[in-house]
Amino acid sequence: MGFFHNNIRPSVAKLWSGTKSWPSLPLVVLAVGLGMGLFHCFRQLPPLWIPLSLGFMFLALVWKWRPAILVVLAAGAFSWGIWQAELRLAVHWPLAQHLSVEGRIVSIPQLGGREYRFQMAPEHWLKDAPGGARPAILQVHGSLPEVPVVGQRWHLQLRSEALSSLPVSPFADLARQRFWEGIGGVARIENGHLLKPFFWSLGDHIAKARQAVLQATNMALDRESAGFVQALSVGVGNQLPPEIWRIYRDTGTAHLLVISGSHVAVVAGLFGWLLQWLWRRIPWLVMRWPAQTAGVLASIPAAWFYASFAGMQIPGERAAWMITAAAVSWLLGRSHRAWQGLALAGLLIVCFNPGAMVDVGFWLSLGAVAALIAVGYGEGGWRTLLRSQWAVFIALLPLLAVWFGQISLVSPLANMLVIPLVELLAVPVALLGTLLALLDLELLSRVLFRVVALQMDGITLLLRALLEIPYAQLHTGTDRIWAVLAAAFGLSIFFLPSGWPGRSLAFLGLVPLLVPAAGGADFELRDLSAQSGMVLFWQEKQYSGVWTANLWKSGARREAGLALVAVLQKKGLDKVSDWVRTDTSTPLPILAAARQWAPPGARHYLHSSNPLGVCRGEAGHAPPGSVFVNLGKTFQPCMLLWGQGPDLLILGDMDVNTLQRLASTRSSSLQRVQLVLAPDSLAEAERKFLASRMPHAVIHYAGKNPAEVWTWQNGHFRSAAVSSPAYWQARD
Structure with a gap:
């Protein structure tokens, strides 16, 4: 947006008298944000008449007490959220139709x-x-x-x-x-x-152009190389393999593989500059309208067109709103600050989509831009680039720790090295190749696409090397709220103006967050979601493990893998100590199943000649404090007892005969069991047998939602209170 000058012209807009007494834009955004944020704190929808009544009450006071408009806006945002939620809840969706x-x-x-x-x-x-x-x-x-x-x-x-x-x-x-x-x-x-496509439909023409770019890149390059070009030009990264995404994610540079705000700004700026250059070549146009005004005005549709062309992702939408606010302010002769554009962009995104406030991408995008504005991004050389990347890293630390449970310590260095290569070389070349492909200049577009692929291959190798640095990643866990609050307090000090007393103490608040998370002291057991499968995660001090059953379907294995990775990040762990498989058979080859789903650090599966042996009593690999039950069968469903009582019984998929053998050999032990976990696939006969033999035990059948968590406290299992389904969950 280099064509926006700072000179302020006389405004063509006539302001209302007394507008200076109204709240400023930042206060308006804060009021709406507080109202919407308060709404999202509720799990059940409150009655709509309560915020509406409050809003009308304070609306009557606005003309005498102008700050009352802030309460009206907050109540209006709260009411808007309720109304939008009720519209979604009114949807009826039939089954098997x-x-x-x-x-x-x-x-x-x-x-x-x-x-x-x-x-x-x-x-x-x-x-x-x-x-x-x-x-x-x-x-x-x-x-x-x-x-x-x-x-x-x-x-x-x-x-x-x-x-x-x-x-x-x-x-x-x-x-x-x-x-x-x-x-x-x-x-x-x-x-x-x-x-x-309809001839008069802009959306159809955009889709046709996107398809042409995808076809051109796939014809010119292999799948992975084409994925890089597609990610940088049209925001389609589904051809990049998971390994590539992991490298960019772990180095904190994944934002470079999506359409960011800088992409939209570059396109809008180039289009505005090109139109100015052409406008000045036509004297008749220059005499009737200034070329700079025409360029600024043209940047608005250019920004929105490219944001739509790239899939209208949150960073692109935010950039389009900011460019629109800056252009309109310049056209009206009003002063404009980047903070105002960012606040307005956030306000409009939330108004059009109230759910954006619970989207992690929304906060990461706005937080990164806010940090760049705070340090004056774009006003200097490499020192400014280094300072801006350091500011973004510090600003996003609490958010990354809360949502992902891990942070990349090489992120500032990686971004400082890679951003200039991507933003100044790869992106412009990819966009130029995209334009040539749309103009059907196949040879030139192929050459440019190949150049982009070579650049991104080199950047990927550089990021791989950075990940080899010791402590490149740090697992912080997501349960240490006190560390996150300390980091947030340090963050607030860090962004105070230079020379503020005690500003250098900001880094002390980040120290607790940078201490790696340690395993919990108490025994904890989690039922992870895996569709019809059974996946239990347990942790006791530095030991942890996974217990699986009924992962027959690829969808169940995939969901189990995602759930396990998530809980490991949440607990700040890199791997599990043991993996206990309870199935006596599998519909897929064992090695193929292992390639599809394997926890980090899994043992007794890939290299064992008889991986099913871990469930037998003589295996000797039971988790600490537990023992496998041996019924004297060569291939038996897995059963595990834990605790001195024993207090916990975990069952695999089995029939009534197996349960009867268990009861005959462990009848006295079963009477003392407090908690039983079994697959949801057990039939009614097996369930009745369990209930009759252990009437005082809590029997939980895994594979249902919501998942539960149990902790061992004072000699008893305590189940985390499962709250009633929230309004966004009860729709089936």
Whole structure:
């Protein structure tokens, strides 16, 4: 946005008399943010009339006491959140019903196996449409005859499924995110065909252009190299393998593989500069309208067009709003500050999507830009770049620790080395190649795409080398709230003006956060979500382990892997001590199953000649304080007793005969068991037998939601209170 000058011209806007007594924009944003934030603190929707009554009460005081408008805005934001939630709750989605719908793809399709997964915004229901309010967004999956692209319009024949079939995670409230995204239905694709684009539809033309870029890059490069070019140009990174994403994530540079605000600013600035250059070549136009004004005005649609072309992700939308605010302020002759543009962008994003306040990407994007504004990004050379990356690293430390349980200590160095290479070389070349591909200049676009691929390969090698540095990553865990609060306090001191007394003490607040998390002192047992499978995570001091059963389906293994990685990050652990498999058979080869799902540090699986032997009594690898039950069978379902009582019994998938043998050999022990965990696949006969032999024990069947957590305190198991389902969970 170099064409925005700081000179202030006489305003063409006439202000109302007395507007100086109204609250400033930062106070307005703060009031709306507090109101919306207070709303998101509720798990159950409060009555709408309460915030409305409060808002009307203070509205009557506005003309005498202007600050009352802040209370009105906060109450209005609270009411807006309730109303938007009620609209989503009114959606009715039938189960196991055949539907036909025409709609537009609104998310980047992900390819898993032979299925595509993406979100679709229905435009026209053709057959057996659900009654009542219909979903704004559908989450669909299945095979298609052509490669789907964001923005395309498809006619799909679907079979509806339950919302509970979507993955869940203990690390992030995915159900809440999907609720606010408007996802009100899940369906499997039975058939579909691509619809022809409308001539007057801008969205169809954008989708066609995106598809042309994807085809051009896939024809010119291999899958991984094309994935780099697509990520930098159109925001599609689904062709990059997980290993590449892990490298960029662990070095704190994953933001470079998505369309960031700088991408949008570069495109808007280049388009505005080009229009100014052309405008000055036509005297008739210059005499009627200044070239600079035309360039500034043209930057607004350019920013929004490229943000839409890149998938309208939160960083791109935020940048488009900031550019719009700066351009409008300049056109009106008003002074403009970056803080005002950032505040306005955050306000508008939250107003259009109240759920953005519970999206981690929203806070990371705004936090990074706020840190850059605070240190004056762009006003200096390499010293400013170093200072800005250090500021972003410090500003995002508490957020990364809270949400991800780990931080990258090489992030400032990695960003300082890589950002100039990506932003000044790779991105402009990728955008120029994209433009040439759209102009059907195939040879030139291929050359530029190859240059980008070579650049990104070199950058990836550099990041790999940085990850080899000792202590490149630090696992902090997410349970140490006191350390996060200390870091937040230090952060507030760090961003005080230079020369402020005690400013150098800010780093003392970060020390507790940088101390690696240690294992808990008490025994803890967690039931992780794995669809129909059973995955138990236990931890006692420095020991931890995983207990698995019924992971027959690839979806269950995939969800179990995600849940395990999340809980390890949450506890600040790098690996588990033991992995106990309870299954006596598996529908897939053992090595193939291990490649699909294996906890970090798993033992007795890959290199053991008989991996099922870990569940036998003579294995000798039971977790500390526990013992495997041996019923004298060669292949037996796994059973484990823990505690002196024993106090805990964990069962694998078994029949009544096996349970009867267990009761005959351990009848006295079973009477003292406090807690029993078993797979949800046990039939009614097995469940009745367990209830009759252990009437005083709590019997929990894994594989159901919500998952539970048990801790051992004062000789008894304590279950974490499972609260009633929140409003965003009770939709099936």
